[in-house]
Amino acid sequence: MTKRINTEHIKRDVVVIGASAGGVASLVSLFEKLPCPLSGAIAVVLHRHPQKNVSLVRVLGRAAPLPVIEASDEGPFHSGTIYLAPGDAHLVLTEEGLRVHRGPKEHCTRPAIDPLFRSAAAVYGSRVVGVLLSGAGSDGVRGLIHIKAGDGLSVVQDPAEAMVPSMPINALLHDHVDLVLPLTELASLLIPLMVGEQVACPAVSWH
Numbered sequence: 001m002t003k004r005i006n007t008e009h010i011k012r013d014v015v016v017i018g019a020s021a022g023g024v025a026s027l028v029s030l031f032e033k034l035p036c037p038l039s040g041a042i043a044v045v046l047h048r049h050p051q052k053n054v055s056l057v058r059v060l061g062r063a064a065p066l067p068v069i070e071a072s073d074e075g076p077f078h079s080g081t082i083y084l085a086p087g088d089a090h091l092v093l094t095e096e097g098l099r100v101h102r103g104p105k106e107h108c109t110r111p112a113i114d115p116l117f118r119s120a121a122a123v124y125g126s127r128v129v130g131v132l133l134s135g136a137g138s139d140g141v142r143g144l145i146h147i148k149a150g151d152g153l154s155v156v157q158d159p160a161e162a163m164v165p166s167m168p169i170n171a172l173l174h175d176h177v178d179l180v181l182p183l184t185e186l187a188s189l190l191i192p193l194m195v196g197e198q199v200a201c202p203a204v205s206w207h
Contacts, residue, residue, distance in 0.1 A: 012193040013040030014124045018113030020047040020135025022163025031064035033187035038066055040194035042082045045113045050088035057084055073100040085111035092119035107139040117143020121150040128152035129193060135167035145175050155179045
């Protein structure tokens with residue numbers, strides 16, 4: 001059985017991605033399958049230790065054919081680029097571009113996924129695709145609910161392949177997720193969605 005995602009000619013060209021434990025491997029696997037150029041912009045929150053000076057930009061950039069940069073406050077949000085939340089700061093989207101700030105921790109972490117997802121839904125509405133990858137806990141679940149409420153799409157990595165499946169599982173338990181996909185299929189889905197094409201995917205089936 002398949003589920004047809006009717007975009008109604010909406011370009012879903014704003015992709016927000018959340019990941020935690022096991023997320024680096026998931027992001028690398030996803031990014032290496034993306035084309036260049038890409039007809040949309042991607043913002044990523046990965047739970048990270050505030051004091052470990054690990055260059056995630058360099059690690060992820062080696063896998064991606066697209067530019068991967070660490071987001072800066074009041075910086076632009078351009079198509080064809082992947083923006084990564086910096087350590088110890090939330091990343092949010094605004095009508096003007098990016099904001100980076102040290103607001104209160106959410107889910108005991110900063111950066112947190114929910115602030116990014118909520119802001120994307122508020123600013124871009126139906127243009128948003130929210131993606132939740134490997135990770136522990138429930139960060140991102142409420143954000144996906146906001147994205148769905150704004151007529152965006154919610155997608156989770158198949159828990160069966162996630163290194164740490166808690167975040168995808170919690171999304172499936174608490175939200176009406178549109179799609180559950182392995183990473184190999186996720187990259188192929190994002191490309192037509194970004195240009196407003198209708199796509200057909202397997203219906204959500206998870207136990």
